[in-house]
Amino acid sequence: MKAEKRIANDTAAQNLIENIRESFGYHFENYIYDITEQIAIAMEGNSISKAQLAAKLHAGKSWVTQLLNGSNNFTLATMVKLSNALQTELRLTIRPQGWEQVAEFSKESYYPKELLWDKCELDGLIENKSSHSKEKSITLKKDSVADAYANEPSLSLAA
């Protein structure tokens, strides 16, 4: 009976973890974790301290600390500025889930855009094109775009 109860508890705990992994919050936090770790690696690679990065971005050191903690919600403008300051390349890609499998199958680096979506759908890699694109869509606010083109010192870096 004890063993049965333990198995039931373990299953319930594992189900909770699976539910967390499927949630929006998990994906969102995962992107934040990913980008902050990449920034930290780029800073280390370029031997740039928090203070130096802050000076390059005309921002305070505390803002950089907040950024590396993942406390800020990154705007595209922030990411472009960071990438330039760290002399790195920024790439944002939206592609169907399971695209690597399609590329491997076709022995090509990638399908033409339209074919890739269709191929993934046929293979059952994605169920619904529209729901997928909705999940990954990036919305740019007018203000944040305007911010990106404003004079550097007056930029509002905190998102």
Next chain:
Amino acid sequence: MPKESIVLTELQKERARRLKTEGALISIYVLRAANGRCDYDNFIKKLGSKDQCQIQVIIDNIAKFGITSCSHLKRIREDIYEITTRGGVRLFAFMISNKIIIISHGMTKGTKRVQTTEIDSAIQRKLAFLSMGERQ
């Protein structure tokens, strides 16, 4: 950090539940008591969804990519490590080999300094767990 590879004994496996992560390089376990009570599970259940997500992301990334590039994990005392989220959640863990991490328990941050009683508790749990390996 211990370098040698250690295999968990049957008793240790009974007292620790593995957190399954796809493509994991490091095995992460959570401790549970003899009666099956798991402090980690109870702690996670009580947290808000945001904290739950933050913890799970950190754990999954440590499992997949190791501890070297993770700024959320730091050593605090006597091989007890602390996994922190920016929301103020702290998990206490220890390593029994460079491939196995055991999470002891968790707490939410009250003050900036971690209470020594929590660290002492993690040390005691670690010693108890290690002694299970020696007994067999």
